[in-house]
Amino acid sequence: MPQTKPIVSIENVVASATVNQTVNLNLITQIFPDVEYHPDQFPGLVFRLRSPKTATLIFSSGKMVCTGAKSEKMAIQAVKNVVLKLKKGGIPLEHEPQIEIQNIVASASLGGKIHLELAARVLPRSMYEPEQFPGLIHRMLDPKTVILLFASGKLVCTGAKKESEVYRAVGNLHTLLEEKNLMIYEG
Template sequence: MPQTKPIVSIENVVASASIDQRLDLNIITQTFPDVEYHPDQFPGLVFRIKSPKTATLIFSSGKMVCTGAKSEEQSIKAVRSVVQILRKGGVKIKKDAVIVIQNIVASANLGGKIHLEQAARNLPRSMYEPEQFPGLIHRMLDPKTVILLFASGKLVCTGAKKESDVYRSVHNLHTLLEEKRLMIYES
């Protein structure tokens, strides 16, 4: 049993969505002056909302990418809000958005320091090149995530598609570090 309980914080949820129809981004830009649209630099427009605080990229294909949410639920709510705001502004959207969570990025603190050199030798699918990057890169197969692990005991977990996968990844890695005696706890 691990000596400490990791403190996990979801930092960003990225979701893709599609309304399965073409959109005229120029009309959206005229209707909503707050959107950012520079077609010479990027093909999508940026639609920001305050609650939940997110930015949604909207493309003329009807595809969207929402970033900035702190949970799966917030991400889904944000896309639905954007679609609802567009409809209220007179944009005819026939179908509700089909939303898929693409990536969840979380940070965590394991509550102790880590022997990164030893961890690099003992953990499978790990890479540690301190001259290039101060963290160990660990690729977990189940759940499929990538964890950046630092000597401080802090980590970043990316690639999860569900919040439960983030918690499982962090727990699995923490347990593995404990079993291999790679955690250092100050008493």
């Protein structure tokens, strides 16, 4: 039985979407003066929302990438809000967006310190080179994620496509660290 329960915080959800048609980016910049568009530097425009606080890249192909959301639900809502604003502004969009979550980045605290040197030898698919980077890089197969684990007991989990996968990955790693006596609890 783990001595502590991990505290997980979803930091960023990245969603991709498409409206399956070409979009006139110059027209969007005329209608929405707040968007950022510098075609000489980057082929997409940036459409920011205050609520949910996100930035959505829109490309002329009709593809979009939304970043900054703190949940899957918020990412999906943000894309729908952008499409709704574009339609209301007079941008001719015939299709509803097809949205897919691409990546979830989360941070977590395991509630104790970790023997990283030992963990690097014991955990499969792990790499620890403290001269290069202060954290251990652990590649989990199920769910398929990459976890950056620090001696402080804090970690960053990336690569999950569902929030449930984040919680499962962190829980699995925490249990494994406990089973292998790699957690240090002061108290």
